Amino acid sequence: MTQIDIRAFLRHQPxxxxxxxxxxxxxxxxxxxxxxxKGQVVFQRGDVCDGMYxxxxxxxxxxxTSSQGAEKVIEIINPGQSFAEAVMFLxxxxxxxxxxxxxxxxxxxxxxxxxxxxxRDPVFACRLLSGLSQRLHGLVRDVERYSVENAIQRVIGxxxxxxxxxxEGVGHVVSLPVNKNxxxxxxxxxxxxxxxxxxxxxxxxxxxxxxxxxILINPRLLAGYGAQxxx
Numbered sequence: 001m002t003q004i005d006i007r008a009f010l011r012h013q014p015x016x017x018x019x020x021x022x023x024x025x026x027x028x029x030x031x032x033x034x035x036x037x038k039g040q041v042v043f044q045r046g047d048v049c050d051g052m053y054x055x056x057x058x059x060x061x062x063x064x065t066s067s068q069g070a071e072k073v074i075e076i077i078n079p080g081q082s083f084a085e086a087v088m089f090l091x092x093x094x095x096x097x098x099x100x101x102x103x104x105x106x107x108x109x110x111x112x113x114x115x116x117x118x119x120r121d122p123v124f125a126c127r128l129l130s131g132l133s134q135r136l137h138g139l140v141r142d143v144e145r146y147s148v149e150n151a152i153q154r155v156i157g158x159x160x161x162x163x164x165x166x167x168e169g170v171g172h173v174v175s176l177p178v179n180k181n182x183x184x185x186x187x188x189x190x191x192x193x194x195x196x197x198x199x200x201x202x203x204x205x206x207x208x209x210x211x212x213x214x215i216l217i218n219p220r221l222l223a224g225y226g227a228q229x230x231x
Contacts, residue, residue, distance in 0.1 A: 006031050006107065009056060015082065015127050023117055023124070030113035034106040042098040042106065049087040049094050051110040055079050058104020059177060062096045063185075073185035075139075076101070076178060086132055088114065101178055146188045154187045155197040156226035159207070163216055172216035179212075201225070 007028050010016045016024060034042065034053070042053070045064060053060075060077040074096055077083045087094055088111045118125040145154055162174045176183060184194035198214070201207045206222045208215040216222055 004033065004056060004105070006033075009054075009107065013054060013080070013082075015131055016124075019117065019121060019124055023121055027109060027113050027117060030110035032108050032110075034108050035104070036100045036106075037103050038100055040100045042100065043094050045095060045097045046093050049084060049090075049092065049111070051108050052082055052085045052088050052114060053077075053098075054082045054107040054109065056105040056107060058106075059101040060104065060106070061099045061101050061178075061182065063099070064096050071185065072188075073182055076182065076186060078177065082131070085114075085128065086135070101182070142188075150229065151189055151193050151197050152200070152229045153226045154189065155194065155201070156222055158183070158187060159214060159216060160219060160223060163219060172219050174214045174216060176212040176214065 007024060010019075010024055010027060010031065016027070019027075030051075036042065042060065043049075055077050057079050059079075060083065061073055062075045062077065062083060063071050063073045065071050075083070083098070084094070114128075118128065145157060149157065159174050163172050180194055180198075181191045184191045187194065189197075198207070198209055201222070202209055204225065206217055206225055208217060
């Protein structure tokens, strides 16, 4: 497999776009490719954190496992996204495990080079804080949903959030990026509950399920159904 142009990839990431050529050049020597196959563990919970990761292609699951062996998916990281930034600044060990959901290529950027870039460029620091704030907002939103929303509302919220668009009333498609068990765990539902809700929405004529492709027949009615079932 050929190496990617690390400099060009970093340049096109929102986090690094405002860096000068000199500053960007300073990150390149500390950035290493991490290639792996589906199922490979990137790091385990409790491993020492020595930098952040960017996903070039593939997907990464962040998860924790209970003492009983049950797994809870915390987040699924897609191409172009990053992870492990917050832990890097805390100087602590990883609180989750990271595992490849597909054959993937990641970039690992050493923490020393990131911290040096922050000291040199306040704009870079602000962008990093913005990214961390968005991640925190998303996690708080998840906790809120798990606390106050029922299963139907969580599934409908996920489908509407991932709506890929289409003509009014027809053609709205959600392509599930991973298997339904992982999405169920991400929504804090059992796989059986997730499947039951999809079946209920299908029976109501609101969606059509074909494997990992879900057609939202009428997103507006789907949203209304969620509100009605939340009363």
